[in-house]
Amino acid sequence: MNQEHAWRSAIMHCIANPTEVGTDNAYEYYPDGLLVVENGLIKAIGHAEELLPTLAPETQITHHPDGLILPGFIDTHIHYPQTDIIGAYGEQLLEWLNKYTFPEEGKFADKHYATEVAKRFLDELLKNGTTTALVFGTVHKTSVDAFFEEASARDLRMICGKVLMDRNAPDFLTDTPESGYQESKELIEKWHNTGRLHYAITPRFAPTSTPEQLALAGKLLNEYDDVYMHTHLSENVQECEWVQSLFPESKHYLDVYDHHNLLSERSVFAHGIHLCDEEMQRLADTQSSISFCPTSNLFIGSGLFDLAKADLFKVNVGMGTDVGGGTSFSMFTTLNEAYKVTQLRGQNLDPIKSLYMATLGGAKALQLQDKIGNLAVGTEADFVVVNTQATPLLKTRTERATSIQDTLFALMILGDDRAIQATYSHGQCVFQNT
Incomplete structure (x- = not known):
């Protein structure tokens, strides 16, 4: 036939x-x-x-x-467990996590609940033209199983990972360095490169992981040479100050991840708003990528990403909706906000560059440009x-x-x-x- x-x-x-x-x-x-x-x-x-x-x-x-x-379209940073808290009112990053995100993510210990949200999440992505996404699960192994099962049933090229978080979070959302390592390993063996699916090692962000957990995340990245690493970086000024207090020996925020061997051509860092030149250069040297998340950055009041600076240092940039801190699944809406962010920076975002970041640039961030983009x-x-x-x-x-x-x-x-x-x-x- x-x-x-x-x-x-x-x-x-x-x-x-x-x-x-x-x-x-x-x-x-x-x-x-x-x-x-x-x-x-x-x-x-x-x-x-x-x-x-x-x-x-x-x-x-x-x-x-x-x-x-x-x-x-390729979404390089999004949280499927935050689908139902999109548009939650009136907080900045750290308060937003404690008030809205953590209570909602606690529900994903229930496989049935996780599956129903995964279905709605994928429906929203597809109705907005997004065919590949780099996705946060929760700390629960079941959340990743539920997501991959639904993505596999639709033959989608998707990437997801279990959140690693062993401190500075509610007890019902924490793992340990050892359990996080072991459960991640089991999920990698089960799902990575199964059909069109891939796995991402996913420490939430530096403040919610001990050095021991970050070290084991780096060990995983070394053990599996084609898995991804997905986390947050330099989103909020208060967050950056917190990181410096938790890791006083580090030169800057990125150095925390670098010290634990988490920078690579398959590493994607969401936000990257408040980066110094040294951090930008190090991202470029390691071929790590940034996910530009304008609707989230504006909604949570985090700041204005400097796209021109990233381009100057030749750092690869993809687009991220960052739902549910981000306010839309639509890549068109996300590019609308990206244009306005660059305008406020005194820059200008060409529509061809916009489409590039939402497609081929995202594929390059994920080392999938031979397959998609x-x-x-x-x-x-x-x-x-x-x-x-x-x-x-x-x-x-x-x-x-x-x-x-x-x-x-x-x-x-x-x-x-x-x-x-x-x-x-x-x-x-x-x-x-x-």
């Missing part, structure tokens, strides 16, 4: 970092394009008039004349069909667009989940806006 299927629409994807090669060399755009998929992989991409004659007669073609096909031939067919006329305002704005950059910018500023017509993972439709 022929497994070939083609989608005809405007198509756009990034092929390089605009900061490195220039905006015009960083993307490919086909105003009337064709994306050909076979057995879950991209077989061809190009202009429709050139590719249509090459198709087998029985190939099914789906046409979206008002659509724009983009790669599936753009629509190159041979990569997995994770893509989104965007309806550029999804709302009356978006329709009138995009009809006036003079370039693909202008269309993208309109989607960034005016788009949300309503603009996602369909989401495909591994060539299969996993969301359809009816």
Whole structure:
């Protein structure tokens, strides 16, 4: 049976970092394009008039004349157990954790509860066009099992990890260095590289792990050379001061993780707002990445990420929604806030750079650029069909667009989940806006 299927629409994807090669060399755009998929992989991409004659007669073609096909979005930092506390009112980071986050995460000892939240969480990601995410579980092993079971059932490329937290947290949310190490090891053996799933070693952040636990996290990272490390870094001024008091021998916040061998090309640090030059350089030297989480940074009042500084030091940056401190699952909304953060920094965020960070840049942060992040031939067919006329305002704005950059910018500023017509993972439709 022929497994070939083609989608005809405007198509756009990034092929390089605009900061490195220039905006015009960083993307490919086909105003009337064709994306050909076979057995879950991209077989061809190009202009429709050139590719249509090459198709087998029985190939099914789906046409979206008002659509724009983009790669599936990649969320490099999000907490699935915080799905139901999104939009919780009025606290900064440390107070927010104690008032909202920790009580909610305590519920994830219950496998049934964790499974129901995981289902809703994945539904939200897919209706917003996000096909891959780097995800926090809770301290409970069951929370990670529940998440991976649901992601596996949908054949999604997802990364998750059990939180490591052995101090400065409620008793019902703490493990020990030894139990955290052992349970993480068991989860790695069970889930890492199973299907399209991967594991991330996940210390919550330096204040909630003892040096002994951080050392064992570093040991795990060394024992499994292709697992990820996912944590928070330099989000809040008060947090940074707390880290310095807990680890007085460290030069700075990043040095705590560095001392415990947690920096690597597979390490992703959420936020990175208050970093000195030395920290930026060290991230670059180790090929570690930052997840830029603008909706969360603004909502919790943490500060304004310095994207230009990260680019100067050649630190790879992906986008993160950081739900539930972040206020939207939508990558369009997240890029909207990212643009405003850079404006407040006196910088300017080009829409091509925005799309890069939400797709190929995220894939590079996860060392998955050979599989996802753009629509190159041979990569997995994770893509989104965007309806550029999804709302009356978006329709009138995009009809006036003079370039693909202008269309993208309109989607960034005016788009949300309503603009996602369909989401495909591994060539299969996993969301359809009816």
